[in-house]
Amino acid sequence: MGNTVFGYTEAQIAQFGLTFGIGAFILYMLFIVFNLARESKAGKFGTFVLFLVLSFGMLGFLAKNLIQWILGI
Incomplete structure (x- = not known):
């Protein structure tokens, strides 16, 4: 049956971590930028x-994922 953790493959866990982990990190960075502007x-x-x-790089990362999703890559 292959290596699974709670019924998920390594690739599924990595995709979940990339999607939600990076998303949470981006939200945290936006909070830091807001706090910097306020202080x-x-x-x-x-x-x-x-x-x-300061958010231009994050926008590029999100655009890359959107383009991959649209093209089905």
Whole structure:
């Protein structure tokens, strides 16, 4: 039957960890950016710039997953 943990294969566990683990990590990083903007009293435009610049890499990661899902890769 192969190696399973609670009926899930290693690949299924890895996919779950990637999907929800990275998602939780991204939410935590967004909280850090928000906290940075609040503590530095950045204002509305400064907060927008912080989120835009510091969240750009996260947006790329999410876009990559969306493109893979759409193309069925």
